Amino acid sequence: MAKKREEREKSDMFLDGIIEAMPVFAKELVAGGVAGGVAKSVVAPLERVKILFQTRRGEFQRMGLLGSIKKIAKTEGVLGFYRGNGASVARIVPYAALHYMAYEQYRRWIILSNPDVGRGPVLDLVAGSFAGGTAVLFTYPLDLVRTKLAYQVVDSSKMNLQGLVRSEQVYKGIVDCFSKTYKESGLRGLYRGVAPSLYGIFPYAGLKFYFYEEMKLHVPEEDKKNIMVKLVCGSVAGLLGQTFTYPLDVVRRQMQVERLATSNSAELKGTKESLVMIVQKQGWKQLFSGLSINYLKVVPSVAIGFTVYDVMKLFLKVPSRDEAVIEVGTCRNLDISFFEAVHCLCSLHYCFR
Template sequence: MGKKGEEREMGMFFDGIIESMPLFVKELIAGGVAGGLAKTAVAPLERVKILFQTRRAEFHSVGLFGSFKKIAKTEGVMGFYRGNGASVARIVPYAALHYMTYEQYRRWIIDSFPGIGRGPVLDLVAGSFAGGTAVLFTYPLDLVRTKLAYQVVGPPKINVKGVVNTEQVYNGILDCFSKTYRGSGLRGLYRGVAPSLYGIFPYAGLKFYFYEEMKRHVLDDQKKNIMVNLVCGSVAGLLGQTFTYPLDVVRRQMQVQRLLASNSPELKGTMETLVMIAKNQGWKQLFSGLSINYLKVRKLPSHLYSRTCVCWIRVSIPHGYVHFSHTHVLKYVGHGCWIQVL
């Protein structure tokens, strides 16, 4: 009885903590749980995509399944999740910043440009500004994620000089932060941020356009169906990604610039890097790994999975578990996370 009483008291304690939390904090926790599960589910595909985008020599011509076999043989199962910790760690701060700054930008735009109205254009512009702000504050985690995913760490080897070599540059998130900052300063932590920012508004605009076009062909009695909206949003997002994907490749290659051979050309500006990749690596390299995005949508799309999860998450972790219930109005906060709006 004593143990059950302690468990009951602990449950009441956590219930009190959850109840005292502001609504947006509960929403962020729910979004973080769903986003973390989604990103972990597709982490193996993301790892291979980064290796393709950065043109890692060992994976350049072996294809998707050949890459899976090589990672499993060289690094084991955990190799598929290299860098995923940094990706998951970015979810909540990104969503929180997007959530908080969106309303601030929205009010500022309404006050400064009253003629813009309160329609979808306002949401598009405010959302793009909020996304840019969230990217700026959380970008170092994205850079760390790419660097960790880029390095392929095999079992320890002893070379002819008797020196142990694992070809591992970074030993985790903090070590990558520290070495990058010591080597290149704050600028090094933001290498490649420009193409990320350049792609935000075109992506948002294209996604909005494709979404509205698809919704025009949906039957009137289905337009409020949440799954119809989620599917339209997922497909629209994928089409938007396709048109802006070259900027993603540019970003990834700029992020790993310091890990490439010393005789590699210096990557400076976004357009210069774009032209260099097309000239030296071929225009197809600008779309390397794009098919993995399509595969994720066909097999297990992280964005649809996380949206579906958050559709049902209402209260988080009262007794160490996640409780589910139906919600109706969702708001996208980035990284595949949707939060409930009451």
């Protein structure tokens, strides 16, 4: 018994040593990645149904939420709700890691560059917006692959993939989807729909952090570490942020699966043209198709994401934000290289609009 306790203590000391040796930004990367992976996996079934609502307008909207769930369960089984989730998790882990870490980095950089700047929610709005754009640019191809895989459905009568232009375009997995998309359209194809993603993520990510931090300001100090309080603050933040930016999400999804659709309608071009075409041909209500499902998804997703992130920061012994600013202030070279890399990636936006 004593030997086991001694081994456990040694193991804990080794883990503590690793945690202590990790730089702040690495801890934030780990915390963000874990938070994103957990949150995305919890809401994966609702995400699948939402994508089908957004991209297969008539077929699934007529069934409604419960009908769509029954169809997927009958034709594809439980695993059908997780079709494309591998690509989703593969995207969300680096996306969330970059998102949260970049948010903290931008926040520190703004404070270090402008010592007199206010530390209120407006700072979180700006830092969150730029962090969202940075994370999208790094991970967008994985989001496109996830959408294409989720778009494929099994027909209940023939039990094979339907609704595709050609049977050989059926994607067998993440690598196959990447390969075929790249062969067909090159790098530009992997960034199809990135413009509405950026237009949407800037306000959404900024508002999400803004509302979360704003609400936490009104929470009594003794309740700020309460998990239920974090869940409520995260839920409201995600709900409000998503409402303002949802139409751009619909445009993005339709641009991503455009080449798979059976419709012979004109090709969706830029973001504005796509937005106008959807309104003209499908009606303005299509811009909010799946929004109710998205509310069901966003509330637990953002709430769990923020909560797990805060819990992981405590576990990894991430210093408070003021302490981190002082610590990182001595390592400005890291911040400079980070923002130089981001600046180079931002030029991609103009290439793939």
